[in-house]
Amino acid sequence: MPTDFQTPSSSKAMLWTGRAMSGLVLLFLVMDGTTKLMMIQPVVDATAQIGYPLDLVRPIGIIGLVCAVLYAVPRTALLGAILTTGLLGGAIASKMRLEEPLFSQVLFGAYVGVLAWGGLYLRDGRLRALFTLRRATTT
Numbered sequence: 734m735p736t737d738f739q740t741p742s743s744s745k746a747m748l749w750t751g752r753a754m755s756g757l758v759l760l761f762l763v764m765d766g767t768t769k770l771m772m773i774q775p776v777v778d779a780t781a782q783i784g785y786p787l788d789l790v791r792p793i794g795i796i797g798l799v800c801a802v803l804y805a806v807p808r809t810a811l812l813g814a815i816l817t818t819g820l821l822g823g824a825i826a827s828k829m830r831l832e833e834p835l836f837s838q839v840l841f842g843a844y845v846g847v848l849a850w851g852g853l854y855l856r857d858g859r860l861r862a863l864f865t866l867r868r869a870t871t872t
């Protein structure tokens with residue numbers, strides 16, 4: 734069974750914080766995808782309000798669930814984060830088009846995206862190695 738990749742510089746607190754952040758993202762994606770698959774009326778109404786045809790509700794839900802599965806598996810978590818970012822970007826663009834409130838509606842997808850990437854950054858040493866914060870040196 735694969736486990737999260739750890740580098741010697743990572744701590745248990747960092748790993749568990751990353752897992753908790755990722756867990757919130759997974760909870761959101763699974764809940765969102767499931768409600769779309771079940772065609773729950775408020776979800777259907779919200780999708781119609783955004784302007785999407787109702788026959789796209791279930792496919793969008795399936796895409797969200799696929800993103801969740803990919804993000805949950807350590808070996809495919811990076812791909813899951815990339816695809817989730819695309820899904821959330823579409824949600825942000827849809828909300829902006831409707832001129833919904835910026836901080837509570839439009840940027841919600843950005844908040845979830847920050848949690849997704851932050852969680853992955855904290856639990857995957859390879860990603861931390863790729864995006865290392867380095868102090869500038871003066872010569």
